[in-house]
Amino acid sequence: MDENILHEIAGRFRLTGRIASVRPLGDGFINDTFIVRTEADAPDYILQRKNRTVFVDVPAMMENIRKVTEHIRRKVVAAGGDPLREVLEVIPTHDGALYHRDAQGEYWAVSRFIPDAVSYDRADTPALACKGGEGIGKFQSQLADFDEPLADILPGFHDIRFRFRQWDEALRRDAAGRRDEVAEEIGWIESRRERMLAFRRLAEEGALPLRVTHNDTKIANILFDRSGEVLCAIDLDTVMSATSLNDFGDAIRSYANTGDEDDRDPARVGLSMEMFRAYTEGYLSQRAAQLAPAELDNLAFSALYITYEQVLRFLMDYIDGDTYYKVKYETHNLVRTRAQYRLLLSMEEQYDGMCAAVREIAAKYR
Ligand SMILES: Nc1ncnc2c1ncn2[C@@H]1O[C@H](COP(=O)(O)OP(=O)(O)O)[C@@H](O)[C@H]1O
Ligand SMILES: [Mg+2]
CATH class of the missing domain: 3.30.200.20 (Phosphorylase Kinase; domain 1)
Structure with missing residues (x-):
């Protein structure tokens, strides 16, 4: 310009x-x-x-x-x-x-402009993951007593009931004629539908309180000082009222993935327990004392929920003919679907360990 x-x-x-x-x-x-x-x-x-x-x-x-x-x-x-x-x-x-x-x-x-700040493109060590968790934890904790209404900037965001409406419609429409080719992948979504709706109901029915969420938790959106301490969260365009678990789950989906979101080699993809623990440590160091028991009990599951939602959204866009996400090659959305599904499977396998880690870390800070 x-x-x-x-x-x-x-x-x-x-x-x-x-x-x-x-x-x-x-x-x-x-x-x-x-x-x-x-x-x-x-x-x-x-x-x-x-x-x-x-x-x-x-x-x-x-x-x-x-x-x-x-x-x-x-x-x-x-x-x-x-x-x-x-x-x-x-x-x-x-x-x-x-x-x-x-x-x-x-x-x-x-x-x-915030001067003398350091920022990172990605968190590739446990120490940075911990600092990233601390950054979002600090942001949420400073807003723990915020009680003004906030506009719903992205309606339906992380609302799986809303996604299922789009999903059912996309399957019915079969716009790109790809539905039959991905029958197996559709089964991945359907077999978990009830479990995910049950989780969503916790938010809908108030068991999980509404709090201020950031909704774009990547480490690039946190500024640090030169000694590595958190200064503040920036990029506040997506702040909304939602369950605080959304921020945690989405952060784990990206911070703790050993591979890439669109990895062509599924063997590279999985949940790193070390990164999960590190992020959780940073986050709960700021938040454990403020979160309700229902939030702590469901913290680990939020990572499965948000990852599942992403599997659904990539697959839905593939079925739709790639209208939402930018694709670099014809099967890009399908590759993303399979890579995120691999991550979901890895989380499911390690779910008990994730829950145990949350309990152990929370106990330290309560
Ligand atoms: N107030 C600020 N002080 C210092 N740097 C900033 C500030 N706002 C944005 N930046 C820098 O600009 C980058 C992009 O801004 P951001 O608000 O995150 O936009 P986007 O929504 O496009 O990611 C940030 O990652 C950060 O490096
Ligand atoms: Mg940004």
Whole structure:
């Protein structure tokens, strides 16, 4: 994008200092991110064009982020922390809005750049997995007493009942004519349907409380200081009210997989118990004292639930003719389906050990 246009957009926000440059910052997958450098010792800023395809209600999303970050900021200040580095700060426009909408209808938002932070693309050691768990655990724990309503930014997210409606419809439609070819894989889904619905009911019926969830728990979304301590969680576009188990299960699905999400060699895929323990250790060090017994009892299962949901979604997209996930080759979604199923099987085999690890680690921190 033309720097003059970016300059003009950044100028609509309440920045301190004169803008020196606006340059792309190339890490994120969802939004377009730019760094706004200012002159002298004024702070720098992050300018983002929010993804309108993924986020249909950007104003509601920005309001969620404002509420959550203001709550965390109060916590940080009360604890004597540094509010410039331990919480994301949304910068409003000169009119006091949380976003700017340009002539093309694109939404832009600005946050203060958090200086002297370290981030990681992936967690490939137990020590990093532990820190990642601590990052999300700290985020959830700072919001344990948050009680304002949050907009439902991604309706149906991690709701397997909603997915089954899409699934039944996709099977009926058989849009790409692939249904018969994947009869075995369909059986993997159907044989576990009741078990997964039973888990979902715990959330629907209130046995698992609603809490603030992050919903994009990858380690790239946590900033650390130079000594490796957690500063804060960023990328708060997907914060919502849901069971906190969603964040745990999704993190385990990616952190503890010994292979890749789309591994062509299923033998590489499985749950690493070591990584599972490490993530759980970091997470529960922040959360064990706050979680209800029903949450701890179901923590390990949430990893199976979220992995199962992903098997379903990849297979459904294959049956649909690859309309949702980007594919690099014809059977990419089928390869993803089989790789995630392999991970699910590995979790099922090690489920008793996962539950025992949760109990043992939780007992240390309660
Ligand atoms: N306030 C910030 N301070 C420092 N770095 C940031 C900030 N916001 C974003 N970043 C950097 O930009 C990257 C992309 O931003 P993110 O909000 O995660 O976008 P996406 O949704 O596209 O992943 C982050 O991984 C981080 O490295
Ligand atoms: Mg991100």
